[in-house]
Amino acid sequence: MDGTPLVLSLKTAFCSTLLTFLIGIYAARWTMKLKRLQTVVDTVFTLPMVLPPTVVGFFLLQLLGKQSVVGEWLGKWGIQIVFSWTGTVIAAMVVAFPIMYRTARGAFEQVNPDWVDAARTLGLSEKKIFYSIILPNCWRGVLAGTLLSFARALGEFGATIMLAGNIPGKTQTLATAVYTAVQNGDRARAYEWVGIMVAISFSTIVLLQLIQSQQGQWLKKGGNKK
Template identity: 45%
Template sequence: MFHSPFFISLKIALLATLLVVISGLFLAYKSLHWKKARKIMDIIFLLPMVLPPTVIGFFLLLFFSKQYPFGQFLDNVGIQIIFSWWGGVFASFIVAFPLMYRSVQSAMEQMDENLCLVARTLGMKEITIFWKIVIPNCIPGIVSGILLAFTRAFGEFGATIMVAGNIPGKTQTISMAIYSAMQSGDFQTAYIWVACILLFSTACILVMQYVTSYKWKKVEK
């Protein structure tokens, strides 16, 4: 059961989303303070949103290849990324990261900056301001970013198949299972997995809409 495409997709998406949340919150917050570097940061971090997934997979293959320093280092310590489910995690992370980064960045831009200024005059540390003021005031944007990133990672195909491959029971996600079923003419299996990913993604969007609307109603009161 745990080797089915659904659980492989879920495992990869959850780990990729965890990495996205940690890095996305930090980098989105820093981008608002590093004014001079922000344009460069935006270009680098948003580029995967417009690049074809196969191009992202190509660069990841080069990055983790044994022919390059980082890939050689991983090989020397016995870590295999290419053609493993960890390859799917990193591919999904790169593809989903821009959604989290931009959602959080937009939420932070709309927040009243005077709240942070007052907190600094009262002697609060930046880390305290981040957790006690910024995060609570940006919850709708953060939740939206998390759910968008998760659903994107859950359905990722192009970059994942290049880095992790399509190995049944190991790296075959739902998207790859659909592809394989269509290739073999097994339309019934393809319909089942398509319905599964549609229902799952729709549920995530409904949760995102509920959380966002609930928070806005709470503010209006």
């Protein structure tokens, strides 16, 4: 069995999750500081979560296609997004981003505001407060969002096939490989790919459950000490 779709899926999921982690955290922190247009920005960031992936892929295709302004500008530098592995990463990142964003924002909002106010009173900068107080006290929530984003990126299909296509050895991920196998009537190969995806996703969810369980025990112990 050719393992290229598995390798491409893992590479895509890891790269897109890393980008989603970085962008999602700072986007969540930024929107919390907004006084105006917070609802509008929050809606835009969350929109890919509720839109069909094919619709998200269509918008990406219009934005990054060769005939678009961005696509033409990238073409001058020899960069092609459509039908490339980079396109698979972008598609997976955009679809997984709302999960990371919403989870991170929810975790940040759970941090005791009195701690932040006390840190400001002591003269700490906003950057120092973020890295030394907010993140250390909500890392479990951020990690949970990261794992969910990874699982979502791993199984992405609609946006990927719209933007990057289904090119064997180049952009064919596990999800698109399943689609190809079914289209070709190769059910045995489809079952193999599905089994691998289920195993990876199942392991990710189990790890998430363990993290949440440990967080609940930690909170319970902290409450008993009071």
